[in-house]
Amino acid sequence: MMDLNKKQSKPREKVMFMSLLLSAPGPIVTGIPAIMSHSATQIADFLRRTAELVALFVSWWVYRNLERSEIHEDDYRTRMEHIANFTVSGAMICSGIAMFVVGVSRFFVYKINGSVIMGLIIAILGVVTNSWFWWRYRNMIREKFNPVISGQEKLYRAKTCVDLCVVIALTSVAVAPYHIVTQYIDAVGCVIVAFYLMHNGVDMLPKKKKAEN
Numbered sequence: 001m002m003d004l005n006k007k008q009s010k011p012r013e014k015v016m017f018m019s020l021l022l023s024a025p026g027p028i029v030t031g032i033p034a035i036m037s038h039s040a041t042q043i044a045d046f047l048r049r050t051a052e053l054v055a056l057f058v059s060w061w062v063y064r065n066l067e068r069s070e071i072h073e074d075d076y077r078t079r080m081e082h083i084a085n086f087t088v089s090g091a092m093i094c095s096g097i098a099m100f101v102v103g104v105s106r107f108f109v110y111k112i113n114g115s116v117i118m119g120l121i122i123a124i125l126g127v128v129t130n131s132w133f134w135w136r137y138r139n140m141i142r143e144k145f146n147p148v149i150s151g152q153e154k155l156y157r158a159k160t161c162v163d164l165c166v167v168i169a170l171t172s173v174a175v176a177p178y179h180i181v182t183q184y185i186d187a188v189g190c191v192i193v194a195f196y197l198m199h200n201g202v203d204m205l206p207k208k209k210k211a212e213n
Helices: 002-023 026-037 040-068 072-107 117-143 147-175 180-212
Strands: none
Touching: 002 040, 002 117, 002 147, 026 040, 026 117, 040 072, 040 147, 040 180, 072 147, 072 180, 117 147, 147 180
């Protein structure tokens, strides 16, 4: 049984580390175009990816340490798993709040400078990549449930849905940047994504409390 767990944990850790490496350039790549374009969706996308990168690192670090640790007490493992999932939840909520504030502000102030093509390309690649990780983590959970892996599955499900909204919003900005409708697509898309993130983030909190009782 111990050998089986080790065989399962190593591929899972590699997938988590791979997702961390692929997400690492995200804040830089999206941050520069966001500063240049002032697109609400693109700025919020940069804030979201930064918060998610922190959550991915903490989750990978916790999973890695739990699988390699010689401490087997349930309280210790539960506490570490809660730290990982609480970080994921916090990343979703903070990203949602940031996106909501930026989105609402764009209803009143809207100005496009520069191109959103780079951000659009990154968002499209994000849909493809995040969909694969979402599918991969779902399969891991079906094989053997793990709270940290479950948190990653929820995070990548949210990331995939968010990237789809970002693609729609940025496509409208790229096609018709100065059309009056584009302003509201940019802002509304940002607000919709914000509520989705906050809903998913809050949805993870009761499970943490329930596990403690």
